[in-house]
Amino acid sequence: MKNSFDVVIIGGGPAGIAAAIESKANGASTLIIERDAFLGGILNQCIHNGFGLTRYNEELTGPEYAEREINQLTRAEVTVYKNTMVVTIDAKEHRIKIVSKDYGVLWINYTSLVLAMGCRERARGSVILPGKRPAGVFTAGTAQFYINIMGQKIGNTVFVLGSGDIGLIMARRLSLEGCKVIGVAEIRSFSSGLNRNIAQCLEDYSIPLMLEHTVVEVHGDSRVTGVTVARVNERYEPIESTKAFYACDTLLLSVGLIPENELTVQAGIKLDAYTKGPVVNQELETEVDGVFACGNVTFVHDLVDYVSASGKRAGHAAALYALEAETRQREMAISVSLGSNIAMLMPQRIVKQNRSEAFEMMLRVSKRIEKGKIIVSNDREILYTAIRSYLSPGEAITLSVNYPNFNLPIKVNVIEL
Amino acid sequence: MDVNKICIVCPKGCHLNIEMNRDNAFLRVTGNLCIRGEQYAREEIDNPKRIITTTIKVIEGSIKRVPIKTATSISKSQIEDFITSATSMAVNAPVYMGDVLTIDGIQMKYICVIGRTVLKVDTKL
Structure with missing residues (x-):
């Protein structure tokens, strides 16, 4: 098998796929490495519609958007390694170490590398959430995976902490699947979700949005039995007199996303303190020669359409770098x-x-x-x-x-x- | 009488102010940035509709569930009937994105579209 490519892309979600198509179109030999068994990333579990309005000028579901991208990738004849993890980036030698059942452990050489690892959810450890540690506390994305991919119900009565888009969308999804969603608490005075999601996910299902409220205690021994919720003051401190108990068996967390940059840090690539993604220039190149980054690994985007556009830009720059590498002056x-x-x-x-x-x-x-x-x-x-x-x-x-x-x-x- | 709604047609989420006449029928809307906002406002007053997505069981598929969506938006009053009917639905792999499927509800038949290609288990994509 081939172990040397002009452009190697880490991550087969929408950013990586767009980068690969563009890189290949510019004449670079291109490889995508994906750790899952399927390409498309988190789009596969986002079965709601609303994707693609900018890129395709129509309203698609996540899986539909993913499949269109994957079909383009297939036509472009880009090499894809699925079920494969990148464990090391050796930016100095322009090579990465991969591990997979199919290929074993080996080094792949690249001229340009594109980081497209996406982002992950902030979990319980990222927010102050006092109380017990019973089962029944899920991040919104994990709940989405159980319901939409595995077809499993996660609980009966649900409280949601945080009002990010995934939390709002899951509040609707859970309501449709017969769960009772009793409320969404948001510590700030406004939701970080899109206005349309507050309308179509909460208002349509009569789910109250409690602004300036947070969960101050989780109750339950083996399974969640309820949460205590309180209003907060302008310093986000709970106000004692406003504490109220809500009986529920499930707590969903929708408390933000952070770019997934373990590999980036390990490669010695500088991160930005604000975006939490690598520092990049306007062509999406990092501070390390020949390493580019795109999509949610650089900046948590609002829409997948923008992620694809970012991938395309990085794929273009990475291909040009690879094909002109010797003559390039930084x-x-x-x-x-x-x-x-x-x-x-x-x-x-x-x-x-x-x-x-x-x-x-x-x-x-x-x-x-x-x-x-x-x-x-x-x-x-x-x-x-x-x-x-x-x-x-x-x-x-x-x-x-x-x-x-x-x-x-x-x-x-x-x-x- | 006036009602305030957020337009859900696109991610812009325009703040709509909808005026209605004495019979609670649509009169006019302000706050929308495009024509689709007016259509949405009119429908939202007269007969609110939504595209609904869910998943159904796939038999012998490489994955267990396949996402589907209603081919057109359905009345909010039909959502529960649709979801209940879809719960007992199953399809045999392979199914392809864009395949059309009819789900028999109590209130009506729902035309749906398969949202993901699912091949038979052990088939290489």
């Missing part, structure tokens, strides 16, 4: 930093490019802003400015920023109007 990078009201942004670096066209920037604001002015600038020029309404941390903003004329640090600010 330019000094300009840093992009967070100004007021910015929670995270990407890219964190801008490199000189031949065509000085606009580049794409993604950011999240740190609080809700009714009306704000977004400014991307350096000390000598304004690269982007616009006034936008209803800015929310739950909805990432994408900007098309002009390429700078001066080699000066860039800062991004959102000014409240």
Whole structure:
């Protein structure tokens, strides 16, 4: 078997698949490594519809979106290793070590590497959740796997902590499958989920959304018997007098996602403290030569359509790097930093490019802003400015920023109007 | 009378303000960014509908469940009937994405679309 490729992609979800198709289309020999038995990643268990409105201009379910991508990949004749784990990245030698039942343990050489490992859910350990440790506490994604892939019911009466999109979607799914969902508690004053999901997942099923509330105790010995919920003050501290007991046998956690970067860290690739993904430039290359990253491993995107677009961009850059590697000269990078009201942004670096066209920037604001002015600038020029309404941390903003004329640090600010 | 709704047609989630006449019939809507928002608002007042997705059992498939969706949106009042009827449904592998399937409910027949190709167990994709 072949053990050397121009471009090797870690992860066969939507980011990795889009990267592979684009890489192959540019003439690079391409390999995708996927640890599961199926390509498509988490889309396979997201059976609800709402995917693909941007990419395909129609409303698809997760599995449908995945299968369309996989079919394109199959036609592109990209090499795929399934049931295969990457255990080591040796960025210096441009090689990775893989393990699988089919191929054993071996090293694969690459010219470009694309990180497309996606993200994972924050679990119980990531939030302060006092009380006992009975069975019946699930992350929303685990519950989704049990119900949609395994066809198993996870409980009868459910309380949901956190109002991320997966939590909202699972509240609806559980209601449809005959469970009673008694409430969704969100510690902040707003939900991080999309407005449409609050409407079609909670309001349609009369599930109360309790803002500024959190679970302060989990009850039960072998199985959850209930949760104590309390209102919180502006410092997110529970208010004693507002404690109330809710009887339930299941607690679902929907408390956020974090990029999955164990391999990235182990490879010595620098992570950004805000996105929790690798520091990348506008072509999605990391600080390590020849290593690119795309999709949710860089920044937790709102929609899979954007993840595919990110994969395509990284696949393109990775293929060009692989095919021109010897002649390429790395330019000094300009840093992009967070100004007021910015929670995270990407890219964190801008490199000189031949065509000085606009580049794409993604950011999240740190609080809700009714009306704000977004400014991307350096000390000598304004690269982007616009006034936008209803800015929310739950909805990432994408900007098309002009390429700078001066080699000066860039800062991004959102000014409240 | 006015009602406020969030448009669910796309991820933008427009804030709709829907005006109704004395008979609670749709009059006009504001706050929508596109024409689909108006259609949604009208339907939401007169006969709210949803596309419903669920899974059904696959016999001898490489996976146990296959996702399905209703081919068109169904009335909210039919959702329970649809889900209950789909629960007892099973298909034999192989099934292919886009295959059409009819589920007999008590209220009506539901036309559904298979959302994932499931080959027979032990068939290599």
